[in-house]
Amino acid sequence: MQKKQLARTALVVFGATALLGVGYLAGTYRATATGSASSAMTSTSGDKIDPKTGRKVLYWHDPMVPNQHFDKPGKSPFMDMQLEPVYADEGGASGIKIDPGLQQNLGIRYATVRRQETTEGFDAVGTTQFDESRSDVVQSRVTGYIDHLYASAPMQRIAKGAPIASLFVPDWLAPQEEYLALKRSGMDSSMLEASRVRMRTLSIPDGVVANLNRTGKAQTHVVLSSRETGVISELNVREGAMVAPGQTLAKVAGLSKLWLIVEIPEALALSVQPGMTVDATFAGDPTQHFKGHIREILPGISTSSRTLQARLEIDNAALRLTPGMLMRVRVGGQKAVSRLLVPSEAVITTGKRSVVIARNSDGRLQPVSVTVGNDVGNETEVLNGLNDGEQVVASGQFLIDSEASLKSILPRLEGGAGPGPGAPAPAPAPAPASAAAQTYETTGKVEKVTAEDITFSHQPVPALSWGAMTMSFGKPSPTAFPDVKPGDTVHFVFKQSDNGYQLTKVEPVGGVQ
Structure with missing residues (x-):
């Protein structure tokens, strides 16, 4: 009986020794494999190589905190996950790569x-105005009466040669009758010429005198007509009114030529010179161009718009433009x-x-x-x-x-050129106000508390597509949340900032912290 117990004891000791030997050999093999894997991370040229893919690695980083780079693989100091490699063939090149199919879908040209x-040259705006140099003033040279007024109101369109008013001049009757009497009496040509000079002195038109010779009848009415195609800008008389010599009856503003007043920004005032070409278009018909050359620069800068005005003449023979139209103007230079x-x-x-x-x-x-x-x-x-x-x-x-x-x-x-592979990444671009105000919340267990951050084993955060994990969150100040201790189960709120994720509120379940 005693021999059987001794045999059993020997078998147990032998089995334990065998297990220890197997464990030692497995540990030695694991250490050797780990050492070979570590040595495979660095090539003969000093480049870091991923033993799984054989690709060159620039650095490792935590995808949640991509701006922090690490020289070696391992566990992330920010959360419970492994660092991920960034390869030279994708992280070293500047810019982003977009799939050709996506480029086509985005309509990239x-x-x-x-x-x-x-x-x-430069772009500017201009306004059309009446060409004041082509205004026609209709005046009376004699004393008379408006027998008939053809024009009815100001701004009425009128064609060249169209009548404006019929004027009755009684003072023309006597000199014409005298001329006819001399002609019938057979007076010599010198007397007749003297009578014609007298009629011209009384402003009787040559046409009336010629008609007097042809018909032998005196004419006491004269029709005043427009010498320009345009609009009646002024009308100062009415039918039956008496007019005196030199009195203005009407003014006609021509439309066949217009002024274009170009508003030139003050910053370009010194670069504008007379003679520069102008190409103007109107929004109503952008296919039609009105061209010209700057004739003169008007003195003075507008105090309201801070612009300098340049004036030029544009052709409007088709009468498509009217004064007051806003034109888009391209002012061209004099040299290429x-x-x-x-x-x-x-x-x-x-x-x-x-x-x-x-x-x-x-x-x-x-x-x-x-x-x-x-x-x-x-x-x-x-x-x-x-x-x-x-x-x-x-x-x-x-x-x-x-x-x-x-x-x-x-x-x-x-900051200028992009950083090199070994340089730390710059801070991310400031988030918009709406993004900065976005907060997230979850529940977790406090694992560690330091002056800079608190580490939680927290529940999922659906808004960020996070699963349950262990992660560190920054404190707004070293003295914030003084009552939080490891082991507490708390509900906390955090937001994304330039330095990662920062806590805004920590409260234990059932009370406010």
């Missing part, structure tokens, strides 16, 4: 930056200048700067800050930021710019 000789041009629709203006989406040689798209100059038709001059021959996105750039903001490309532009 490309345009080539080109240099072109264009005349120095070489400019770098991009389509105007490719430029995104934020208010503080101008951005275009450039296409890199590898097909990636990257926002580029540019300095823009004047518009040249449907194109915009680029003074700095692009080179001749580069390609830019001419449509869909707002969607790409939003995607680039998510990739933190736009903040890198603020």
Whole structure:
């Protein structure tokens, strides 16, 4: 019996020894494998290599805190998860890469930056006005009465040669009868010529004298007509009214030629000279162009609009324009200048700067800050930021710019060139006011409390698509939430900030903290 117990004891000791040996061998093999894996992370050239994929690794990071880079793999210090690698073939290239199918769905078009000789010029606005140099003044040279008034009211349109008023002049009767009497009496030509001179002195028109010779009847009525096609800008008489010599009966403003008054911004006042070409269009018919040359620069700057006025004459023979129309004006320069041009629709203006989406040689798209100059038709001059021959996105750039903001490309532009692989990433772009005010909440157990943050094992956060995890959240100040201790179950509220996720409220379940 005693021998059997001794045998059993020996078997137990032997089994325990065998298990210890197997555990030692397994531990040794695991350590060897780990060591070989660690050595595989660095190539002979010093590059970090992912042993699973064989790809070159730039750094490791936590996707929840992408701006913090790590040189080695491991567990994230921010939450309960492993760091993820960022590969050289995707993280080192600047810009973002968009699938060709997605580019087609977004309707992305490309345009080539080109240099072109264009005349120095700028866009402005202008207003049409009556050409005062073509105003016709209708006056009476004799004393008479308005026998019939053909014009009824001011601003009435009138054609060239159309009658305005019929004037009865009784003083014309006596000299005409005297002339007819001399002619019937057979007086010599000198007496007749003296009588004709007297009639001209009394402002009897030559046409009336010629008609007197032909018909032998005196004429006491004269019709005053318009010498311009336009509108009656003034009408100062009525039927039956008496008029005196030199009295203005009406004024006719011509429409065959108009003045165009161009409003030139004060900043461009020194660059405008007489003789510069002007191409004007009207919104009602943008296909028709009215061209001319600046005739004169009017003195003085408008105190209300801070503009300088330039005046020119434009042809309106078709009478399509009327005074007071607002025209879009392109003032051209007198000499050609070489400019770098991009389509105007490719430029995104934020208010503080101008951005275009450039296409890199590898097909990636990257926002580029540019300095823009004047518009040249449907194109915009680029003074700095692009080179001749580069390609830019001419449509869909707002969607790409939003995607680039998510990739933190736009903040890198603020600091100049993008950081190198080993350089720390810059801070993300400031979130909009609506995003900064967004808060999230959940419940969790306090694992650790420091002066800088509190670590929770928290429940899922559906608003952020987070599952249950262990994660650290920053405190607004070192003295915030003094009563929170490890082991407490709390309900907490947090928001996203430039330094990660920050707590705004921590309250134990059933009470306020």
